[in-house]
Amino acid sequence: MDIPDEPLAISVLTGFLGSGKTTLLKELLQHPDMDETAVIVNEFGEIGLDHLLVESSTEDIVLMNSGCLCCTVRGDLVETIRKLYKQRLIQEVPAFNRIVIETTGLADPAPILQTLMSDPFLSDRFRLDGVIVTVDAINGAETLTNHQESVKQAAVADRLLLTKTDLSQDKDFSDLLARLKDLNPTASVFKTAKGQIDPAQLFNAGLYNPETKSLDVQNWLKAEAFDNEHNHSHAHDHNNHGHGHDQGHDHGHHHHHGHDHSHDVNRHDDKVHAFCLTHDKPLDWDQLNSWVDMLITLYGSNLLRIKGLLNIEGDKNPIVIHGVQHVFHPPVMLENWPDSDRRSKIVFIVKDLKKEMFEDTFKAFMEQSEDLI
Numbered sequence: 001m002d003i004p005d006e007p008l009a010i011s012v013l014t015g016f017l018g019s020g021k022t023t024l025l026k027e028l029l030q031h032p033d034m035d036e037t038a039v040i041v042n043e044f045g046e047i048g049l050d051h052l053l054v055e056s057s058t059e060d061i062v063l064m065n066s067g068c069l070c071c072t073v074r075g076d077l078v079e080t081i082r083k084l085y086k087q088r089l090i091q092e093v094p095a096f097n098r099i100v101i102e103t104t105g106l107a108d109p110a111p112i113l114q115t116l117m118s119d120p121f122l123s124d125r126f127r128l129d130g131v132i133v134t135v136d137a138i139n140g141a142e143t144l145t146n147h148q149e150s151v152k153q154a155a156v157a158d159r160l161l162l163t164k165t166d167l168s169q170d171k172d173f174s175d176l177l178a179r180l181k182d183l184n185p186t187a188s189v190f191k192t193a194k195g196q197i198d199p200a201q202l203f204n205a206g207l208y209n210p211e212t213k214s215l216d217v218q219n220w221l222k223a224e225a226f227d228n229e230h231n232h233s234h235a236h237d238h239n240n241h242g243h244g245h246d247q248g249h250d251h252g253h254h255h256h257h258g259h260d261h262s263h264d265v266n267r268h269d270d271k272v273h274a275f276c277l278t279h280d281k282p283l284d285w286d287q288l289n290s291w292v293d294m295l296i297t298l299y300g301s302n303l304l305r306i307k308g309l310l311n312i313e314g315d316k317n318p319i320v321i322h323g324v325q326h327v328f329h330p331p332v333m334l335e336n337w338p339d340s341d342r343r344s345k346i347v348f349i350v351k352d353l354k355k356e357m358f359e360d361t362f363k364a365f366m367e368q369s370e371d372l373i
């Protein structure tokens with residue numbers, strides 16, 4: 001039996017229909033640094049493995065010359081991962097250390113991430129390393145406007161890949177990049193053409209990098225990306241004025257803005273925005289949990305991504321939390337603070353919810369904890 005010492009990394013590759021996921025995978029599969037990687041795709045046919053050098057293949061697993069495996073989903077994704085893990089244990093397949101899952105272009109990534117985080121078998125053996133999202137440099141803006149899925153995909157990304165940059169005269173992509181930054185200031189953005197990218201740019205996007213044994217919290221949280229937030233949130237607050245009610249669930253397309261806007265009010269990404277809450281004093285862990293529980297219960301499906309670095313009363317070490325919609329990873333205690341800043345910071349990427357609601361309820365819950373003391 002070959003039992004891994006560390007939880008194996010899982011990366012999720014998503015992106016709208018035709019945005020270049022398969023092209024990227026095809027390139028990645030040939031890269032020598034992709035050895036020890038198992039790629040899960042829906043259909044081998046889509047990647048056209050015939051053109052790649054293949055060492056051996058069975059019905060649902062192909063071993064590439066580069067050392068990586070490619071396998072297809074048979075039925076359920078979780079079942080496929082379990083089976084692959086067991087095959088690795090009994091050395092039926094090479095000892096991969098990472099899985100990359102390609103989702104279909106129309107997939108809402110949140111349920112997939114939730115499954116990966118909440119399935120007991122998987123959460124004991126795997127860590128979610130990051131979400132890689134392809135965005136078509138040519139059609140990306142239109143797709144964001146018209147398709148909620150593509151907005152959700154961009155919102156949960158750790159790595160955003162602008163694809164097909166070779167097809168555009170505009171080498172700047174500033175409008176699309178600004179829009180993506182507005183949706184998700186915490187993701188690292190890369191411009192690519194024809195799937196060309198160093199795999200090292202895509203992986204180890206998570207909190208803990210076993211290769212360097214480091215905790216790259218700052219890069220992960222990117223709280224500093226919100227320094228200019230005031231300008232952004234002003235724009236969003238403006239957009240929200242016209243809604244008859246504020247926090248709530250899916251509003252569909254029923255915008256009733258009472259005044260004109262210079263842009264198309266039906267853009268899907270107007271409803272998604274990111275902000276960072278900071279708090280100076282150490283937090284009461286129980287009250288914080290009650291607040292997060294309340295948010296999950298009332299607004300779970302609108303909480304696209306939450307990441308936090310927390311200063312908890314009575315703990316000298318920082319605690320890291322992160323979640324997608326209704327599911328949170330177990331909190332992680334770090335050995336050290338990343339720098340001298342001891343404030344708690346929580347980054348939210350949300351849909352149809354106002355920052356003020358978070359600020360007000362946070363304050364109310366924390367005041368309760370002060371009353372208890």
Ligand SMILES: Nc1nc2c(ncn2[C@@H]2O[C@H](COP(=O)(O)OP(=O)(O)OP(=O)(O)O)[C@@H](O)[C@H]2O)c(=O)[nH]1
Binds near residue numbers: 023
């Ligand atoms: N010129 C150019 N063409 C690209 C690039 N990336 C993808 N394409 C082309 O765009 C089309 C769609 O790319 P795919 O890689 O199949 O996209 P996908 O996201 O896997 O598509 P679905 O599986 O349908 O969701 C194909 O014809 C690719 O050859 C790129 O960077 N440059």
